[in-house]
Amino acid sequence: MKLSFTKEALLNALGIVSKAIPSKTTNPILECILFDGTGEKIKLTANDMELGIETVVEGEIEEKGKIALDAKLVYEIIRKLEGGEEAVRIESDKSFSTVISCDQAVFNIQGRDGEEFAYLPAIDKTNYICLSQFTLREVIRQTIISAAFNETNKMMSGEYIEVNEDMAKFVTLDGHRISIRNVQMKEKYGKAKVIVPGKTLTEISKIINGDNDKEVMIYFGSNQIMFEFDQTVVISRLIEGEYFKIEHMLSKDYETKITVNKTKLLNNIDRSMILIRENDHKPIILDIGKDSIKLKVKSSYGTMDAEVPCEKKGKDLMIAFNPKFLIDALRVIDDENVDIYLTNPKSPCFIRDEKESYIYLILPVNFIAG
């Protein structure tokens, strides 16, 4: 096999497929990227059997063939090569010995037989939706906050996607909070209900460039989901099972509604975190009065008091939260002002917009007033 590339194109493609390289594995072939120059175009593939990524890279095929190369090593070598005008060349022989060269620098590393490599599975393309890269990236950013990667309940580490004609709903929850984004799509599609591993979406949001003019096709298979964009395909296993019934956790009733400047509220809560160390479950107390929210945090390090003006409808209320959960939600909301709906100190609060394009449910915590 003999291939040549520009450094820039190859590095970019390696950056994309490397997202499917597992950080820990005992199987060395899973740490490899397949360079496939057997067809018309050069394809790079990484596949850890949960998540697989394939991308086309511009380059010359001087002699057809394929080779699997250690992902970290090849990425580091390409990154450090001179590049510029000079082409990066990758040549392997029948014993998989591989020469990577550029200008005066020549690396020789041992590759592996490309035949050992597991190709991405085929997926039925009948059930799908289409989103802009921008929308998908935003939706992931705005919901992944409450996916629980450390939980023993695997479903909590996933993101629920439900498609119903022209509406797509994205949901994560961790037992203390729920994050929901409802997306209005341009066309009507069928119906779908899947649970996608949170890790898959995190990696995808790193690869897609957030361009509003570029699209992502999302195909729903029975056990797999496929994302297709630019010259790249990402296939991930789905999490099996029935997702949590979230509908009856959501309520539109409330006793108190406040409208508050998002940045002011966020900065003040964020500031209180100075007094809270990890695993030190100190709440922030919100004392909601006539036209302001008084915030109070008390820990072994000291106390913080702050006051944020707000518009209030309904009853006064004193309620406490894990400040991190409020920060996570407020940080991903783009609106300048947010509406927060509350009922009593034991009931969840809802941060949502009029159209319910986003809904953040956060459970309160107990506190001692004073």
Added chain:
Amino acid sequence: MKLSFTKEALLNALGIVSKAIPSKTTNPILECILFDGTGEKIKLTANDMELGIETVVEGEIEEKGKIALDAKLVYEIIRKLEGGEEAVRIESDKSFSTVISCDQAVFNIQGRDGEEFAYLPAIDKTNYICLSQFTLREVIRQTIISAAFNETNKMMSGEYIEVNEDMAKFVTLDGHRISIRNVQMKEKYGKAKVIVPGKTLTEISKIINGDNDKEVMIYFGSNQIMFEFDQTVVISRLIEGEYFKIEHMLSKDYETKITVNKTKLLNNIDRSMILIRENDHKPIILDIGKDSIKLKVKSSYGTMDAEVPCEKKGKDLMIAFNPKFLIDALRVIDDENVDIYLTNPKSPCFIRDEKESYIYLILPVNFIAG
């Protein structure tokens, strides 16, 4: 005590004195910064008994007094305060309870009696030199590379400074290499020989801004050294003892002299590090021929071959080095081309300029050719 500051001025001063806060200590007063508003100006001081830093900060003294506050906590609080037009206010009462406030945010933390705090010692100011901030920062950057912070020999963790009239020599060594900078000063001073803890110089190079027009006064006491610049004073203990006799390790004889483009040589050696993992003592072999240096590294990950053009005087030579030591030296040299002087595969190489403003001695390592 009642003080007020702009956020910017206070944060800057806290950043300076925080460099003397030890990362680990069981003595809580050492983790504190003293806010001293008893005099005309507000002074902040941190002192871990090895290294002490004092700086003057612009601000208003509304009520005289002093208080010691936990450095990390107060830095985090000030950093997160709104600032802008609003002043940051620090007020403490007789029980050392301290209120830090800005705009609507009010923090209350427990301070400590300023009387507990150890002031910086006085130092005799008769023996001194004066350097520009730029020169001092460059000299530290160019020599600190071979100070050995993990060695049991405490002297190796220090930097030797020798003053002789208008020449100042800065030296570090770690048993495998020596780094020397000779600095020509504008005036003639006396004589001095001190060993300064490497950590002190590292912290100073972070504080001084590298301005060529600003000066640093360096005072040599019997057990202490003092650096005075801007509104800041840094005092450090000296390392006691007689420094290594470096003069007879240095030789001007050589069999081979090469002149080589620094960046090309550096990039090629740097690239070879991809194949070398930590604690994996693989050498880089330099095969110095008529008009080029062939570089070769071989490890369990693969091999690298590269070639860098050079001008050579004298014999051909094959010699091997720890590549990290070559990289460290080449990285801190500002010249476009460097001269390297060699004798045989068992003798040190010298990288030095004509005037010997810098000298890097690096010992070779054994290697198996082929």
